[in-house]
Every structure is written in C-alpha cells, then in structure tokens.
Amino acid sequence: MVINNNKSSKTVIQIKEMHKWFGNFHVLKNISLGVNQGERIVICGPSGSGKSTLIRCINRLEVHQQGDIIVNNVELTGDLKNLEAIRSDVGMVFQSFNLFPHLTVLENCTLAPIWVKKLPKKEAEELAMELLTRVKIPEQALKYPGQLSGGQQQRVAIARSLCMQPKIMLFDEPTSALDPEMIKEVLDTMIELAETGMTMIVVTHEMGFAKKVADSVIFMDEGEIIEQNDPKNFFNNPKNDRTKLFLSQILNH
Amino acid sequence: MSEKTYKPGNYPDLPPPPGTVGVYGWIRQNLFSSISNSLLTIISVVLLYYLINGIIGWFFLDAVFDAESKIACRKINDGACWAVITRRVGQFVYGFYPEAERWRIDITFLTMFIAFAPLLYPDIPKRKWLLYFSLFYPFFAFVLIMGGYFGLQKIEYSLFGGFMLTVILGVCGIVCSLPLGILLALGRQSNLTVVRTLSVCFIEFMRGVPLITLLFVASSMLNYFLPPGTNFSILVRVIIMFTFFSAAYIAEVIRGGIQAIPKGQYEAADALGMNYWQKTRFITLPQALKISIPGIVNTFIGLYKDTTLVVVIGLLDPLGIGRAALADTKWNGLSTETYLFVALFFFVSCFAMSRYSLWLENKLNTDKK
Numbered sequence: 082m083v084i085n086n087n088k089s090s091k092t093v094i095q096i097k098e099m100h101k102w103f104g105n106f107h108v109l110k111n112i113s114l115g116v117n118q119g120e121r122i123v124i125c126g127p128s129g130s131g132k133s134t135l136i137r138c139i140n141r142l143e144v145h146q147q148g149d150i151i152v153n154n155v156e157l158t159g160d161l162k163n164l165e166a167i168r169s170d171v172g173m174v175f176q177s178f179n180l181f182p183h184l185t186v187l188e189n190c191t192l193a194p195i196w197v198k199k200l201p202k203k204e205a206e207e208l209a210m211e212l213l214t215r216v217k218i219p220e221q222a223l224k225y226p227g228q229l230s231g232g233q234q235q236r237v238a239i240a241r242s243l244c245m246q247p248k249i250m251l252f253d254e255p256t257s258a259l260d261p262e263m264i265k266e267v268l269d270t271m272i273e274l275a276e277t278g279m280t281m282i283v284v285t286h287e288m289g290f291a292k293k294v295a296d297s298v299i300f301m302d303e304g305e306i307i308e309q310n311d312p313k314n315f316f317n318n319p320k321n322d323r324t325k326l327f328l329s330q331i332l333n334h
Numbered sequence: 335m336s337e338k339t340y341k342p343g344n345y346p347d348l349p350p351p352p353g354t355v356g357v358y359g360w361i362r363q364n365l366f367s368s369i370s371n372s373l374l375t376i377i378s379v380v381l382l383y384y385l386i387n388g389i390i391g392w393f394f395l396d397a398v399f400d401a402e403s404k405i406a407c408r409k410i411n412d413g414a415c416w417a418v419i420t421r422r423v424g425q426f427v428y429g430f431y432p433e434a435e436r437w438r439i440d441i442t443f444l445t446m447f448i449a450f451a452p453l454l455y456p457d458i459p460k461r462k463w464l465l466y467f468s469l470f471y472p473f474f475a476f477v478l479i480m481g482g483y484f485g486l487q488k489i490e491y492s493l494f495g496g497f498m499l500t501v502i503l504g505v506c507g508i509v510c511s512l513p514l515g516i517l518l519a520l521g522r523q524s525n526l527t528v529v530r531t532l533s534v535c536f537i538e539f540m541r542g543v544p545l546i547t548l549l550f551v552a553s554s555m556l557n558y559f560l561p562p563g564t565n566f567s568i569l570v571r572v573i574i575m576f577t578f579f580s581a582a583y584i585a586e587v588i589r590g591g592i593q594a595i596p597k598g599q600y601e602a603a604d605a606l607g608m609n610y611w612q613k614t615r616f617i618t619l620p621q622a623l624k625i626s627i628p629g630i631v632n633t634f635i636g637l638y639k640d641t642t643l644v645v646v647i648g649l650l651d652p653l654g655i656g657r658a659a660l661a662d663t664k665w666n667g668l669s670t671e672t673y674l675f676v677a678l679f680f681f682v683s684c685f686a687m688s689r690y691s692l693w694l695e696n697k698l699n700t701d702k703k
Contacts, residue, residue, distance in 0.1 A: 161609075168604065168605060169606070171605075173601075173602075175598060175602065179596075179602035180602070181617060182700055183698070192606075192616055193606035196612050196616070225701070227701035228700075228701070245606060
C-alpha cells in the first residue's frame with residue numbers, strides 16, 4: 082500500500098491541555114494533541130473512553146471548558162463567526178450517517194455549499210456529481226437516503242462533507258453501524274480519500290484500516306490519551322498495559 | 335406429494351398457492367374465513383340492503399325538492415322536504431349579502447382555488463407565477479368582498495352569513511394560524527429565555543381558555559386591549575381570536591414534530607456550518623411539518639367546525655341561518671333536513687382537507703418510492 086506522503090510540518094489542529102466535563106463527569110482530561118497537514122490519525126479505545134467526544138470538540142459539537150483548541154489558526158471560542166468558519170473547513174462523518182431524509186442524495190450534497198458557501202446552484206451540483214462519482218454512487222443522485230443501503234448512505238455522507246471542500250475530515254466510528262459486507266466499501270472510500278492527502282482524524286475499531294492508512298494511532302481510556310505511536314510500533318510493541326489489554330481483546334477473537 | 339428437487343441455489347420463485355391472493359383470495363380471507371364469519375357477512379349484507387334502501391328512499395326517491403311550505407311538501411310525498419333548503423339556498427350560501435352583488439363572492443370563491451393551487455400542489459406548472467397571484471389574492475379578496483373601492487358598493491360585514499362566512503372565517507383562521515403556530519413552536523424551543531417564556535405563556539393561556547370565552551372577549555372587550563383609535567370590525571376580531579386559538583394548538587403539534595427529529599440531524603447541519611435560520615428552514619421545519627401533518631390538519635378541521643360557535647355572538651353562520659329558517663312558520667319542524675344539509679357542507683369541506691393531508695403525507699414519504 083503506497084500512500085503519497087505530501088505531509089508538511091504545518092500544524093492544522095493544536096489542542097493544548099484541554100479538559101471537558103459533562104456535568105460533574107470529567108470526560109476529557111488534559112488532552113494535548115497536534116495534527117499536521119495531511120496527517121492521518123486513528124483514535125481507538127474502549128467505549129466511553131471519550132474518543133468521540135474528543136473529535137466532536139474539534140468542530141465544537143461539544144464545548145470544552147478548559148484549555149485551547151486551535152484549528153487552522155483560529156481558536157475555538159463562543160464566537161459564532163469563528164465557529165462557522167471552522168465548521169465549513171472541517172468535515173464530519175457520523176456513525177449513524179445523519180443524512181437529511183427529506184432531501185435527495187444530490188440535495189443533501191448541495192444544500193450547505195449553496196447556502197453556507199454561497200456557491201451557485203449549478204456549480205454546487207457539478208461538484209456534488211463529481212464527488213458522488215468519486216465515492217462511486219453517481220447513479221443514486223436522485224434517490225432519497227431511505228432508499229439506499231447503509232454503506233451507500235455512509236458514502237453519500239462522506240461526499241456531502243467533501244462538497245464543502247474541507248481541509249480536515251473527522252470520522253466518528255464511520256463503519257460501526259454497518260453490516261460487515263458494507264464496511265469494506267466505506268473503508269475503501271476512506272483509503273482513497275487518504276491518498277489525496279486529506280488531513281483525517283478517524284475514530285474506529287477497524288485496526289486493519291489503522292495499520293494501512295494511519296500515520297499515528299492514539300489509544301484513549303477514561304478520558305486520557307494513554308499512548309500515541311506510529312502503527313507499526315503501536316501494534317507490535319505497545320508500551321502501556323492498558324493498551325496491551327485492549328489490543329489483545331480486539332485482535333484475538 | 336412429490337416435491338421437485340432443485341440444485342442448491344437454483345430454487346425458482348413459485349407462484350403463491352391458489353385462493354390466497356387476488357379478489358377471490360381477499361374475499362375468502364376477509365368475508366368467509368369461517369362459518370360464523372360467513373353468517374355475519376350475510377346478515378350484514380341484508381341489513382345494509384334495507385338501510386341503504388330506506389336512506390335512498392327518504393333522501394331521493396320519496397323526497398320533495400320544491401314546494402311552498404312544509405305542509406305543501408307533505409301533500410306531495412312523505413320523504414325529505416328539501417324545499418326548505420332550495421327555497422333559501424341563497425341565504426345558506428351568502429347570508430344577507432345583497433343579491434345583486436353575490437357574483438363578487440362567487441368570483442372570490444372560485445379564484446381562491448387558483449390562489450391555493452400553487453401552495454397546496456408544489457409540482458403544479460407555472461408555479462412561480464401562480465404564487466404571485468397567491469400573494470396578491472388576500473387584497474383582491476378583501477376588496478371584492480368588502481367593496482368600497484373601484485366603484486364597488488361597500489357591504490357591511492353584518493350582512494355576511496352562511497357558508498360564505500364559514501369559509502371566510504375558516505380560511506383566514508387556517509392561513510394565519512399556521513405561520514403563527516410555527517413561530518410559537520420555534521419560540522418555545524428557543525434558547526432565548528424571553529422569547530421562550532412569552533411563547534409558553536401565550537400557548538398555555540390560549541389552550542387553557544375555552545374558545546367561546548375568547549369569542550365573547552372578541553365581541554365585547556378586545557378594543558380595551560388594543561391601542562386607542564383602532565377599531566376593528568367584529569369579523570376581524572373574531573378571525574384574530576380563531577387564529578390565536580388554533581395557533582396555540584398548532585404550535586404544540588409542531589413542537590411534537592420538532593422533538594421527534596433525531597439529534598443527529600442538527601449535528602450534521604452544525605457540522606456543515608449551517609446557522610440557526612438555515613437549519614430551521616432546511617432541516618427542522620421540513621421534517622417537523624411533515625411529521626405534524628395529521629395533527630395540523632386535525633387542528634384545522636377543528637377550527638373549521640368551531641366557526642359555528644360565532645352564532646353565540648350574533649353572526650349568522652350556516653347553523654344560524656338554519657335556525658332562522660326553522661323559526662319561519664312555513665318550515666317549522668324540518669330540522670332534520672336543515673341540519674343534515676349543513677352537516678353535509680361541513681363534511682365535504684373537512685373530508686377534502688383530510689384527503690389532501692393523506693395525499694401530502696404519501697407524497698412526502700421518501701422512504702419507499
């Protein structure tokens with residue numbers, strides 16, 4: 082597997098000593114993380130470890146209470162202007178697809194470009210068709226999400242995010258809600274995306290994907306980053322006991 | 335029985351066993367599935383035959399459609415005496431609107447369908463142009479009905495009555511209460527405390543008070559609450575009250591719809607960088623309204639029928655006209671015919687609304703097509 086490495090040392094996401102609480106519950110503890118342009122990071126860990134919350138903080142679907150998050154040189158604060166700027170630069174793909182069921186596939190893809198980015202309708206549609214072709218479902222453009230299979234829906238969701246021409250893509254367990262035979266088509270789409278040099282942060286349990294694509298794998302547990310390493314070292318000689326336990330549980334069954 | 339054998343993976347799609355599908359299958363399964371079921375079916379058919387026979391006889395075959403009075407009716411035949419309706423149909427339809435000006439009501443009513451068409455049927459050809467007409471229609475209808483402009487004779491609202499009054503009240507109430515209800519529903523879900531509190535107070539107050547009380551307020555007290563110098567006609571005041579009342583109900587129905595939308599929809603919209611109004615317009619409302627269609631139409635039908643309550647404040651809706659007709663010594667005692675006729679009018683209108691809502695629900699159902 083050869084993935085072109087046009088990574089630069091330009092930092093696009095900088096998280097410094099970030100904490101988050103849900104009420105009294107301390108979900109994210111002292112998270113510090115830097116992501117360079119073109120870097121692909123996979124986050125894994127047991128459920129409830131805060132990995133989804135972490136990536137949801139990056140586009141402020143969740144609000145952190147302490148520390149800094151800087152995305153594309155803009156600090157995430159309550160300022161709505163900053164927020165909208167960051168959100169149109171950061172795409173997100175959800176576990177449950179979250180396509181808009183009342184719009185066709187094409188409308189799902191063109192809605193935000195037309196209204197948020199103020200792209201002319203025709204241009205937005207051309208872009209959407211181009212991206213739907215890239216995720217290999219241009220023929221479904223006029224159907225509604227409810228008429229597609231799970232794998233197709235998730236690929237539409239990826240295309241929808243890409244239509245905003247984001248600089249960073251966040252994936253929140255993109256294959257967890259899929260039937261096994263559909264996981265591959267979504268992972269293949271993600272691998273192709275990685276090949277284009279997109280900066281990606283992926284929360285997933287697909288370790289094959291991590292080995293193949295990731296520049297760096299992060300293991301989280303109980304709200305902390307326990308270990309971060311390149312995939313080879315991460316899988317072959319994990320340092321922390323909890324990482325070892327986790328890997329043995331998910332790899333040997 | 336010898337079962338044919340097939341190689342694995344080659345089993346063909348066979349037709350279903352005979353007598354389980356089609357008309358014959360349906361009749362067998364639903365009407366004659368057992369002895370008791372068959373008996374019930376036969377008894378019901380016989381009963382229905384006599385019932386329908388009687389109804390058709392009374393309504394049509396033995397009915398009298400024109401006569402001088404009830405007594406004259408009875409001399410001709412002993413079925414329904416529809417003469418009470420046919421002799422007074424003008425009043426039932428137009429109230430006391432001057433006869434020479436009734437064409438204005440006819441035109442307003444017919445053009446109403448053109449004005450509604452682009453709103454109700456999104457796929458209609460030339461929709462954009464028709465929408466301009468819809469926008470212009472309220473002014474057009476107001477001028478035509480009330481008069482006083484362009485040389486049209488000014489008509490006092492106190493002459494309004496009959497089905498025309500019902501349609502005016504119902505249509506104005508429905509058209510105004512939907513947008514107000516949407517705003518109230520959004521207000522109730524708002525993060526802004528003042529907006530939310532005001533919406534909740536309005537909704538709870540309007541739902542907590544009987545409509546008839548509001549109508550009395552409209553007829554007697556509303557002018558105290560309005561800025562001095564304003565003087566609305568009773569008709570406008572009643573429409574305002576109907577609007578407020580049903581807007582409160584619609585707000586609650588739509589709130590239910592909004593709450594039924596999965597959280598992921600908002601997260602996806604947020605993640606795409608959409609702002610509040612974009613989310614509301616493209617994500618929240620289309621889905622919430624679709625879910626709420628049955629409830630909204632239910633409220634509309636309720637409002638439409640509740641317009642008969644205006645009789646208590648002296649407006650002559652079809653029921654009022656009917657009572658006036660019955661008070662006439664010529665027609666004394668024909669209440670069955672009179673009320674059935676009024677009921678038929680309401681049924682036709684409400685049934686049309688109900689069918690439209692079913693059609694719309696079906697059309698907006700994007701899951702299977």
